[in-house]
Amino acid sequence: MITYTSRWMTRGEVWFDHEPGSGDLDFILYNQRTKPLPHTRSKEFYTLVLDLRSSPQELLAQMDKTTTYKIKRARERDKIICESCDTSDPSVLRDFADYYDPFAKQRGWSLMDRHWLTRTAEAGALDLTRAKSPDGEILVYHTLIRTKTRVRGLHSPSFFRDNSDSATRSYVGRANRFLHWHSMMRFKEEGVSIYDFGGWYMGKTDESRLRINDFKRGFGGEIICNYNCEQILTLKGRLLLTVARSLRRAAARSNGSLPANENVGDQN
Numbered sequence: 001m002i003t004y005t006s007r008w009m010t011r012g013e014v015w016f017d018h019e020p021g022s023g024d025l026d027f028i029l030y031n032q033r034t035k036p037l038p039h040t041r042s043k044e045f046y047t048l049v050l051d052l053r054s055s056p057q058e059l060l061a062q063m064d065k066t067t068t069y070k071i072k073r074a075r076e077r078d079k080i081i082c083e084s085c086d087t088s089d090p091s092v093l094r095d096f097a098d099y100y101d102p103f104a105k106q107r108g109w110s111l112m113d114r115h116w117l118t119r120t121a122e123a124g125a126l127d128l129t130r131a132k133s134p135d136g137e138i139l140v141y142h143t144l145i146r147t148k149t150r151v152r153g154l155h156s157p158s159f160f161r162d163n164s165d166s167a168t169r170s171y172v173g174r175a176n177r178f179l180h181w182h183s184m185m186r187f188k189e190e191g192v193s194i195y196d197f198g199g200w201y202m203g204k205t206d207e208s209r210l211r212i213n214d215f216k217r218g219f220g221g222e223i224i225c226n227y228n229c230e231q232i233l234t235l236k237g238r239l240l241l242t243v244a245r246s247l248r249r250a251a252a253r254s255n256g257s258l259p260a261n262e263n264v265g266d267q268n
Contacts, residue, residue: 026237062220
């Protein structure tokens with residue numbers, strides 16, 4: 001369990017079907033459980049997953065031709081460099097947050113919660129990777145929640161949409177796909193069985209989210225339903241969560257932002 005204390009309360013965060021540990025908490029957020037927990041506030045969460053127990057050849061066969069072509073081109077012609085970052089190094093986390101914040105500002109989203117980032121890394125639950133050009137320019141970052149058997153995408157900031165040159169946008173899009181593939185192969189070698197893209201938009205009207213769906217669909221996989229559950233443990237937790245939900249709804253209505261638990265940036 002990941003625990004962290006804000007100015008007002010202490011929160012626990014549990015992923016998938018793991019059980020929480022002990023601690024003096026105001027509430028626990030259970031992310032993506034197979035079934036809703038009784039006596040909690042539960043909400044359906046749809047996502048796309050790949051079975052990493054398949055062979056690399058089987059995984060590639062699931063993908064559409066565009067995705068496999070762009071992965072191959074990124075590796076062989078673009079010479080994209082994929083790196084795993086040391087999340088125990090505070091300067092690495094700071095560099096990522098400094099990269100993410102301008103990306104978030106341009107889209108009207110919340111800035112990176114640096115305290116959460118640090119606590120998640122300290123719990124051994126954060127995976128951070130990046131793709132770079134041969135001359136060292138960072139093209140895209142990925143953050144993922146990781147457990148022994150499942151990894152789940154959280155953020156994938158890049159600035160390709162801000163570039164007016166279509167060739168550059170395509171170049172970064174290829175790097176993004178290749179970084180996913182590179183991570184899949186690494187996690188497969190480490191015994192992880194599920195690669196979770198971190199969300200699937202079930203609606204039909206939001207063009208931005210539909211484009212993200214198209215990006216993910218190119219990898220194949222299966223759409224599944226999980227459940228996010230809130231377990232309130234104190235009166236203080238109940239009051240503060242009620243206020244927080246109201247503020248999030250107001251912000252979403254004003255700027256049309258994505259939910260905080262849906263990863264962003266996967267396009268092109």
